[in-house]
Amino acid sequence: MAEARFRKSDRIRLSRDYARIKESGKRFRTRHFLLNYQRSDGDGIRLGTVVSSRVRPAHKRNRCKRLIREYFRMNRSEIKGWFEFAWNHNGSGLDLVVVAYPGAEGLSFGELKQELNAGLEQEAGQVRKR
């Protein structure tokens, strides 16, 4: 059950971390999201959320972040599994930044889950091939 929690230590909170992941991490897109990720030294998996300021008004931006966090909380062990398999290395960490763009505020939780699941699984598969 501890897998389904989401504490402060599971979040990316420093602006230099965001800058580092954006600079040296890898990225890919789905229909409504841009995902940056990078292998990290720790053994955990961390999440940062960013919503475009073109998503208006403020309460819709907040809702986007909540849904992304909720998705991450429910599926973190799966995501970790995919990337550990891709890198062929158990116990490595992952920093993940999800950027939401306009249009994302209209998604339901089910639609969001489907889109992010598909995107992440596909990306992990491509990493493994290389």
Next chain:
RNA sequence: CCAGGCGGGAUAGGCGGUCGCGGUUCCGCGGAAACGCGGGACUGAGGAAAGUCCGGGCUCCAUUGGGCAAGCCGCUGGCUAACGGCCAGGGGGAGCAAUCCCGGGAAAGUGCCACAGAAAAUAAACCGCCCUGAGUCUCGCUGAAUAAGCGGGAUUGAAGGGUAAGGGUGAAACGGUGGGGUAAGAGCCCACCAGUGAUGGAAGCAAUUCCGUCAGCUAGGCAAACCCCGGCAGGAGCAAGGCCAAAUAGGGAGACGCUUGAGGCUGGCCCGGCCGAUAUGUCUCCGGGUAGGCCGCUUGAGGGUUAUGGCAACAUAACUCCCAGAGAAAUGACCGCUGUUCCCGCUCAAACAGGAAACAGAACCCGGCUUAUUUCCCGCCUGGCGCU
């Protein structure tokens, strides 16, 4: 019953379950501590939290004055910490009415008023009207005469003068109606009415209202144009500001005295004022500061109830309550049952099935304004129709 006006209030669907999040605090374990892990209790968005349009608190900066410029407000009185807000009163406008909207000064000065129109603001005089009337034509008389003179008439008549009644314009035309008067006219004079100024009295704290007297006889609009009058205000904002303080770079920093005076500051500008590179002497000290962390950070012009004063806004007193404090930023996801309203389908109707239910997220804190918005409820008032 229908239509309308004003004011106030409720709600932001509810209950349960599973998995989670922020804050405070307690217990257990680990640890030198910071803290970490596990568990419990309490608690966790709004009426607009919004726009950032005003006003304050709070914080730092500036503060030795003087002058200038710029800004905002504007009927009167009150309330308030303050306001561009609120309450009461007064005036003007809209409406049958309830009610709503607006507000210093145009007689201190400057400026503007396109087009049209004679003229757009100390009135002027284009047409017109009226008077005088050179000249021209004509008639009569004197005369020999068609010369000259005298007199009369006509004129679509040079020129001079009077006048502002009328002139179709314009958003707006320099009092209105009637009478007298005159060559024609005119507040030129008179009566009534409207308006202005001065002044006397009455009511009111005042804005203002009412009743008189006198005067000149009349004064266009725009200050959300400059401006005048009265009032307000130093500047910036919690990313304010304070404390701790890695890595890296660097060897300085501060105080005082004396001389030189490049340059800089004085937060709109000027006068004025102040600091001061460099060189030199003495003394003291390890500091400044980025990442990051901590504080500021929620007990406050606070909420509720009652009483008293006041038409009211509001004030005072007593009792009582503690009600988010994050920092890449907490309230969410899924499931079950269910309330209200609306839509669609079937139906005489109902039941039933399905769908929908707003605007929107605290970021230092308050008082307002403005804007967005769901479903209703209550009270008072106005007009109309019907019945008694």
Next chain:
RNA sequence: CGGGGCAUAGCGCAGAUUGGUAGCGCACUGGCAUGGGGUGUCAGAGGCCGCGGGUUCAAGUCCCGCUGCCCCGA
């Protein structure tokens, strides 16, 4: 969260000082010149000035409220 700016023809800009029938360049349409095109030349069309109120006789311009876009401050 706080502070500030902009919006006018399809595009880029004037006009806002001092309110009075809104213009310039490119692009567009048509005529002429050429065998045809480019180019040149002549003519024309295209705007309720971001939206809604107010002041005024009259608003792109002055005042108030919204909407959208952009910039600055750790």
